Amino acid sequence: MKKLLELQNVNFISQKKNILSNISFTLYEGMNTFICGNAASGKTTLLKAIAGQIKYKGHIEKKNVFVLLDENNFAKDTVEEEINYKELKEEKQKVVNRFITKTVLKKRIEDLTKEESILVKFVLAFLKQPTLLCIDNLFRFLSLKNIQKIKMYLKKKKITYVVVSTDIEDAISYPYLIVLNDGEIAMEGKTMQVLEQEKILKRLGIGLPFYIDLSIQLRLYGILDKICIEKEELEGALWK
Amino acid sequence: MEIINHLLIGKINAIQNIEISKIQYTPFEYVVEIKKTYPTSTVQNYILKETSCFNKRLLDSLKLVSLKENCLEKKMNQLSTTEKIKVELAIALILNKECIVFPYFSQYFMEKDKLFFKKIFKKLATKYKKTICFLNSDLSFLMDFVDRIVLIKKKETLFLDSPTFYEKELLNEYSPKIVEFIDYLNHCGHKFLNYTDSKELLKAIFREV
Numbered sequence: 001m002k003k004l005l006e007l008q009n010v011n012f013i014s015q016k017k018n019i020l021s022n023i024s025f026t027l028y029e030g031m032n033t034f035i036c037g038n039a040a041s042g043k044t045t046l047l048k049a050i051a052g053q054i055k056y057k058g059h060i061e062k063k064n065v066f067v068l069l070d071e072n073n074f075a076k077d078t079v080e081e082e083i084n085y086k087e088l089k090e091e092k093q094k095v096v097n098r099f100i101t102k103t104v105l106k107k108r109i110e111d112l113t114k115e116e117s118i119l120v121k122f123v124l125a126f127l128k129q130p131t132l133l134c135i136d137n138l139f140r141f142l143s144l145k146n147i148q149k150i151k152m153y154l155k156k157k158k159i160t161y162v163v164v165s166t167d168i169e170d171a172i173s174y175p176y177l178i179v180l181n182d183g184e185i186a187m188e189g190k191t192m193q194v195l196e197q198e199k200i201l202k203r204l205g206i207g208l209p210f211y212i213d214l215s216i217q218l219r220l221y222g223i224l225d226k227i228c229i230e231k232e233e234l235e236g237a238l239w240k
Numbered sequence: 241m242e243i244i245n246h247l248l249i250g251k252i253n254a255i256q257n258i259e260i261s262k263i264q265y266t267p268f269e270y271v272v273e274i275k276k277t278y279p280t281s282t283v284q285n286y287i288l289k290e291t292s293c294f295n296k297r298l299l300d301s302l303k304l305v306s307l308k309e310n311c312l313e314k315k316m317n318q319l320s321t322t323e324k325i326k327v328e329l330a331i332a333l334i335l336n337k338e339c340i341v342f343p344y345f346s347q348y349f350m351e352k353d354k355l356f357f358k359k360i361f362k363k364l365a366t367k368y369k370k371t372i373c374f375l376n377s378d379l380s381f382l383m384d385f386v387d388r389i390v391l392i393k394k395k396e397t398l399f400l401d402s403p404t405f406y407e408k409e410l411l412n413e414y415s416p417k418i419v420e421f422i423d424y425l426n427h428c429g430h431k432f433l434n435y436t437d438s439k440e441l442l443k444a445i446f447r448e449v
Contacts, residue, residue: 014318038350040320072276140347166350167378169417205352210380210417210438217442223449231424238449239430 001028004132004160005065010049010058012042012183019045020056021183027132027176033162034171034191037180038205043164044069046180047136066130068121068138074109079120082109083127092127099123099149114141122150126157134162139170169209171195172229179206196227269339270332274324274348283319283327284312291334301333305360321348329360340364343375346382354381361385380416383436 005027012020020042027033037043049056051067076082083096085105096105099119104112112120118141125133133154139147154161163174171177177194179187181204187194195201198208198216208216211229218224218238228234279286288294302309305326311319319327325348332340346354358381364370374382379389415423418441422432430448435441 015314036350039322039325039348039353044321137347140344166347168350202351205350207351210421214421214438214442217438218445221442221446223446231421234421235425235428235430238445239428 001030002063003028003061004031004063005050005162006059006061007050008059008061010046010056010060012045012049012054012056019183020049023049023058023183023185025178025185025188027160027162029131029160030158031176032160032174033176033178034174035162035164035178035180036166036168036171036206037186040182041180042183043180044136045183047134047164050134062132064129064131065134066125066128066132067134067136068125069136070138072117074117074120077108079107079109079112079116080105082120083123088127095126096123098153099126099146115143115146118142119146126153129157130159132160132162134164136164137166139163139165140167168207172209172212179204192227192229269341270328270335270337271341271343272325272328272332272345273343274321274328278317278319278324280315280317282312283314283316286316287312287327287331287334290331293334297334298330301330304333304363305329306356322353325357333364337370339371339373341373341375345374346376346378358385380418383416383418 003026007026008024010020010023011018023042023046035043035046045054047067047069048054050060050062050065051069053069074082079100080086083100083105085093085096088096100116100123104116104119107116109117118138121138139150142150153159163170165171171191172195174191177187177189177191178185179194179201186204187197187200195208195212196216198213201208207213209229211231211234212227215224215227215234219227224234224237226237228237281289284294287298291298299309302311307323307326307330311323314323316324316327329340345357349357361372362385365372374386376382416436418436418438419434422435422441425432432441432444432448435444
């Protein structure tokens with residue numbers, strides 16, 4: 001597998017406080033990753049370090065990585081100008097049209113709804129054709145329909161993605177999970193293996209996805225012998 | 241937007257389609273959210289600018305949201321998400337607003353932080369008689385807490401008093417997982433009550449299986 005991102009001992013100190021401490025991990029092609037952690041655990045700062053927005057200590061090696069942060073950094077007046085739509089080749093215009101309607105395209109940036117402005121950000125990222133896309137908790141502003149549309153596009157274009165989120169229910173749809181705590185990596189690994197460490201996660205203040213939590217409790221009662229992630233699976237396992 | 245003016249604690253569905261900044265708030269309300277940009281000034285100066293207040297009320301408000309006095313010297317733009325939310329909440333309390341609005345609240349935080357804020361909300365609602373309005377699409381953490389749900393669906397507003405989380409036609413895809421699961425179990429022919437607490441559900445499954 002091709003290495004897309006490697007962090008080695010990344011440290012960031014602000015106001016004499018360690019915001020990131022010895023962060024090291026490697027992400028490979030196709031390894032969609034979910035990063036979670038409580039507020040102030042360093043999630044956004046980590047993405048800022050990857051984006052090169054902050055001066056960190058350590059080493060970050062990246063190849064064609066694009067970082068999407070929740071920042072209002074549009075430079076032009078309208079969406080059309082921001083995207084430079086008229087100058088785009090037909091193929092790229094199709095990418096734009098897939099996510100943005102003609103009405104939105106004509107809108108002034110200041111008139112965009114939050115969801116529209118996030119979609120514009122995604123389109124700008126897609127136009128750069130990254131191999132790895134890092135997304136800072138932006139799915140929370142999107143409808144389920146748009147999230148699915150974006151995920152389908154990422155899959156089709158074989159863009160690996162890293163999502164920073166607080167919605168632990170969503171973690172099970174990612175093969176790899178990183179848990180941050182006070183600027184350090186507290187846990188890391190295949191998602192199901194990490195989620196099975198119930199006691200550590202709860203101690204860290206991270207909840208578990210509902211069906212996994214229920215499965216673990218039922219296993220403690222001795223009436224279930226496996227972890228289920230969906231309602232059909234859990235019902236089937238209980239009344240087999 | 242009229243909903244906000246007579247709101248209530250609740251969950252608003254499809255809130256993503258409502259542009260918060262375009263809602264007209266009355267002087268009785270304060271929106272606790274993280275702003276797009278923050279000044280490089282200190283927390284103290286930021287609060288002073290927003291409230292013109294530096295007295296006991298300020299210190300009491302900071303204490304209520306568990307912010308230490310030394311945080312006043314920190315720079316506003318360097319605070320963590322939790323700290324920013326706490327400062328905004330403290331401002332709402334200093335201004336003594338009757339209604340406090342939290343857009344997208346639960347999406348900022350994970351379990352531990354949600355529980356922390358839930359304690360504060362309960363205190364504000366009971367002891368200080370504040371009306372708290374959550375604009376959210378995640379019902380689960382509000383289940384044991386809300387008095388009323390305002391559901392916005394297909395541009396219509398539905399008011400659900402004494403929330404019935406099992407109004408499946410109404411809440412549908414926004415139902416909490418526990419509701420979804422019990423619904424499914426009953427659909428499969430099992431008989432479960434409408435629990436909202438997973439411990440109760442656990443005991444019921446233990447009895448049934």
